[in-house]
Each structure stands twice: as structure tokens, then as C-alpha cells.
Amino acid sequence: SEKMGILEKISEIEKEIQRTQKNKATEYHLGLLKAKLARYRAQLLEGPKSSGPKGEGFDVMKSGDARVALVGFPSVGKSTLLSTLTSTESECASYEFTTLTCIPGVIEHNGARIQLLDLPGIIEGAAAGKGRGRQVISVARTADIVVMMLDALKGDVQKELLTKELEAVGIRLNKKRPNIYFKEKKGGGISITATCILTKISERMINLILHEYKIFHADVVFRADYGTDEFIDVVVGKRKYMPCLYVYNKIDQISIEEVDRIAWQPHCVVISCNMLLNLDYLKDMIWKYLQLITVYTKKPGKKPDFADGLILRSNSNVEHACHAIHRTLVENFKYAQVWGRSAKYNGQHVGLGHKLAHEDVVLVTKK
Numbered sequence: 001s002e003k004m005g006i007l008e009k010i011s012e013i014e015k016e017i018q019r020t021q022k023n024k025a026t027e028y029h030l031g032l033l034k035a036k037l038a039r040y041r042a043q044l045l046e047g048p049k050s051s052g053p054k055g056e057g058f059d060v061m062k063s064g065d066a067r068v069a070l071v072g073f074p075s076v077g078k079s080t081l082l083s084t085l086t087s088t089e090s091e092c093a094s095y096e097f098t099t100l101t102c103i104p105g106v107i108e109h110n111g112a113r114i115q116l117l118d119l120p121g122i123i124e125g126a127a128a129g130k131g132r133g134r135q136v137i138s139v140a141r142t143a144d145i146v147v148m149m150l151d152a153l154k155g156d157v158q159k160e161l162l163t164k165e166l167e168a169v170g171i172r173l174n175k176k177r178p179n180i181y182f183k184e185k186k187g188g189g190i191s192i193t194a195t196c197i198l199t200k201i202s203e204r205m206i207n208l209i210l211h212e213y214k215i216f217h218a219d220v221v222f223r224a225d226y227g228t229d230e231f232i233d234v235v236v237g238k239r240k241y242m243p244c245l246y247v248y249n250k251i252d253q254i255s256i257e258e259v260d261r262i263a264w265q266p267h268c269v270v271i272s273c274n275m276l277l278n279l280d281y282l283k284d285m286i287w288k289y290l291q292l293i294t295v296y297t298k299k300p301g302k303k304p305d306f307a308d309g310l311i312l313r314s315n316s317n318v319e320h321a322c323h324a325i326h327r328t329l330v331e332n333f334k335y336a337q338v339w340g341r342s343a344k345y346n347g348q349h350v351g352l353g354h355k356l357a358h359e360d361v362v363l364v365t366k367k
């Protein structure tokens, strides 16, 4: 089939990349291979609409203030975590692939309701369609952050393999979108400019990659010193940049020295579901990575309602807050007053576009 053909091409290119030594002489060859690889992967993901199993309970309604996807290899303890942190029970067992669908639960923390999605385990080759990998990954894309659960006994291999699988389908973990301006045009050829000296990519390489994508007219502006991978990401587009927490479970099974080593790695949290170790810290970290803010409302002449804050995304403005208070408030909005870190002075008068900060107090005056 067509899919098989693409899979074969992908695996051939991957092998060739591995075979090719990385040096000045092979630089362009490697860059071109990477561009080809990204193109085939994009084709694979788009694929014919009818293929693949659909609607098997994977479309879970979004609810609460934010969504967290729990991904990991089989039997790392994903379901045990869901059953421990939420009032939902998800079947846990010592055999692999216990969970076969998406099970949502709710974590209540700092006044927020955070939807936690337990998912089937994914394995190597998931991106290419093995197991339920593709379905799991497409649910993960809908989340605000990924919690990658790892077995502390299995070392760092699991983390590398999973990161690769997610990268293969365009998910970038804990990375910023490259600051490269790219726009296709109708004519005028290719114009490349940079606001700094480029040490990782040449004009020739940029042109080669664009030609691989049959792009002959475009404006390209590098605003920092990026390399081939980042440029390909920008050209291919549709990349999803997500914060990720690496959660090492089962630390009751490893030495304290090993726990200490893992805990110091960036974006890592060590836990034990069975021994209930460090779970409050994990909830704090999830909250932090979601970048939620709490905003309190106030009525004229009254004290702010500190018991019941609004939970908002970190870059929310007054309009977002109004939506969270009442459906029709925006229509009747006259002005708002703000106290707190976003205000220049106490009770500053602001409009709908004013950006709010964590723990601000807002008073809305209606028309």
C-alpha cells in the first residue's frame, strides 16, 4: 500500500542518516536527508482520511481549566497515578497494555480543575502506526502539557525513545518555536536575511531545503542562530510545541543515589505511586508547567472574593476574565479596574485588552 511505501522510504532515510558520518563534507547531504525525512513523515501523518481505527473512545470531552496527557511505555504506572491523584479508577495491573482507551480524571489543585488523561502505553514505532500509538499521540496533541511517565528502573532509554516518537509526529517538548520568519511568495525568488551571524546553516543549505519542498519564492529571516532542524520545522509547519514534565515513577525500587541523580535533571520529578512519595510536589509542578493564573473578582464597595478565584491561562486579558465570569459580560462591559501586579496603580482603569497577572483583583463596571 501507499503507507507501506512511505514507511519503507522513511526507514531507508533513517538508516542512511545513521550510516553517514557527520562532517563538513556530508553536511549538505545530511541536511537534504533530514528535509526528505520530514516531508515523508508529514505525508504519513496526513495520509488518506479513511485509514486507521477511529472513534474508539479516544475523543474525550475537554473539561476543567486545563488538560494534561499522561504518556509512557506500558506498565510504568500511568493508571496507578490517575487512580491515586483523582477520584477516577483506572484499571492497573502488572501486565502490559492494561489500559486500552483514554480514561479522564480530574485533579483539583490550587482551586483549578485539571483534566488528567490516562492513555494506553505506547511503544517504539508508535509514530509509524504501531499499537495505538498514533491515537495516543493525537490525543496528547490536544493537551496543554505532556506528563511523560517513566519507569525509574529502566533508566533514561525510555525517555529518549519516547521523545523520538513524539518528535517524529511533529511534537516538540520543552522547546521554543524557532524565531525564523518564513513566508512563501508568488514570485521574486528566495530572499534570505539574518539579524545575526549564522554559524549552523548556510545560504546554500537553506536553498537546498526549500528546493526539496519545491519552494522557489519566499522570504526568510533568521532572528537567531538556528540550524537545519529548526529551519525544517519552520518550513514544514504544523509543529506543536509543548511543555513536558518527565515523571520517574517507582523510585521505591531504586537507590537513594539514583533518585538523587534523576531528580536533578531538568524538567524531572521523581515519585512513587505505591508509596505515595512526592505526589504533592508533582501536582505543584503540573500547576506550574500549565502556567495558570488565579484572578479574583470584586464588587463595588466590597472586599475581593478570595475564596473563589477565576483560573485563567497565563497570557489572559480582561476579556478572558469576563468570559469566565459570565457569558454576556463582554457585551455589557464598560470598563474594569485592576489591583495587583498588572496594574500601574491601585484600581487602574483598563479596557478588555489589558493583560492580567497572577493574583490580580478585577472589578468590572457594566454599561
Ligand SMILES: Nc1nc2c(ncn2[C@@H]2O[C@H](COP(=O)(O)OP(=O)(O)OP(=O)(O)O)[C@@H](O)[C@H]2O)c(=O)[nH]1
Residues within 6 Å of the ligand: 072, 073, 074, 075, 076, 077, 078, 079, 080, 081, 091, 092, 093, 094, 095, 096, 097, 098, 099, 100, 119, 120, 121, 122, 249, 250, 251, 252, 253, 271, 272, 273, 274, 275
Ligand atoms: N514498585 C512500584 N510499582 C508500581 C508503582 N506504581 C505502579 N506500580 C505497578 O506497576 C504496574 C503497572 O501499573 P499500571 O498503572 O497498570 O501501569 P500503566 O502504565 O497504566 O500500564 P498500561 O496501561 O499497561 O500501559 C502495576 O503492577 C502497579 O502496581 C510504584 O510506585 N512502585
Ligand SMILES: [K+]
Residues within 6 Å of the ligand: 074, 075, 076, 092, 093, 094, 095, 096, 097, 098, 099
Ligand atoms: K499495566
Ligand SMILES: [Mg+2]
Residues within 6 Å of the ligand: 078, 079, 080, 091, 092, 098, 099, 118, 119, 120, 121
Ligand atoms: Mg494503564
